[in-house]
Amino acid sequence: MSDQLNEITAKQCKNAPAAYNDLKVLFLNCTLNRTPILSHTEGLIKKAQAIFESVGASTKIMRPVDYTIPAGLGLDMSKTDEWDKDDWPLIQKEVDACDILILCTSVWLGEKSSVCNRTLERMYGYTHQFNSKGQYRDYDKVGATLITGNEDGVKHCAMNILFSLSHIGYTVPPQADAGWMGEAGPGPSYMDEGSGGPENDFTNRNTSFLVWNCLHLARMLKDNGGIPAFGNQPNEWQAGCQAGMDSPEHKG
Template sequence: MGRPDPSGDFAGLRALYINCTLNRSPVLSHTQGLIDRSAALMQRNGVEVDRFRAVDHDIAVGVRPDMTEYGRQSDEWPELLQRVLAADILVLAGPIWLGDNSSVMRHVIERLYGYSGVLNDKGQYAYYGRVGGCLLTGNEDGLKHCAMSILFSLQHIGYTIPPQADAGWIGEVGPGPSYLDPGSGGPENDFTNRNTSFMTYNLMHLAAMLRREGGIPARGNLRSEWDAGCRMENANPEHR
């Protein structure tokens, strides 16, 4: 999995992996197997790792930070959101079904979206200064399509995406073994392991860079200034 980074630049970073499997714990999750490889590499480099399966929690449907304020009887997302906000790195991971992301993945992205309009202490959108990536498993095609959808969603709500921010494993097209099944070749697949390592290090590198720089500079991206009439590309003489 690689040697620990001798500079110690990653110490103090926190990462969260959300597993969007359809299987509740303790049922086997093939996606968890790939998560564990990436998470172990982060931990070896001093990154604090958190993880959970979304289906193990009562996450209400909706696009508001707390759906109990909109008629739902219960919603664990507000507590889970605190774990999202505590992380410098967010990795969304899940299976491929019918060539697309799982329903659980879309559910999690919708709930992440529900907080994206909140502002941070700089006045930027809440997820600015955080880094995102994704991991995928399946025994059909669709890996790049799923990654494209996830990474677009993450950057759209404010996450910064490093180079090569996705990795995954798919078996032969058609019915066959999944990632952790005996004889699948998944855990030994050099292409998957290389991409997982590159993705993991790129996430750590970019998160450390953002931390050193204090996040994304607050220039030209503040909603309050735009609403007040400030236009970086065209000075407004009426604005004071």
């Protein structure tokens, strides 16, 4: 952390407005690099992780690229004729257990990574299921994103990721994205020596805002029983559903 981030974080954590030790935070690092290869995105993730943990929230980082994740919208693609193995249900179990999901990616050709696309697609495949209140299953969870790269695209990726999370039921707080971009072109990446990334106070400020806004919103949702189950229960609508279709939107 930069000296400024260290100082501000220590002060804020000492005067936190609530307790957060019952909150679970999951970072899905959609890097293209499998563990243990260096992930520049994970360098930024660890900044946010340190703040979450400093106020007692539990955290976990997973790299979807470490797992076998087939294309498809099935809950378990290994049960289809197309694939013999599917690790996605293992990741979905962690998604289900978290209160805050931070979907993280590097930027390639101005877009989020292919791993991030696959992750969102598999999450989308579960959206025909409901929670105990009859809402879509991801209601009452908080979503945000962290992004790194050495080319343009942070805000473009954030727009897509945050819309996608909101669309499937996540609640997105203010300032729910933070990122770092090096010099445009083949310049240094976030963790490269001399990049200036870890010391960049603009990135550090936005990362801190993201963490605290996620904590505030998750606390409010949990303490108030989540989003009221009124006017947002799919079973009250026919919505043009047809036999054999999980959802009117799953027509791909």
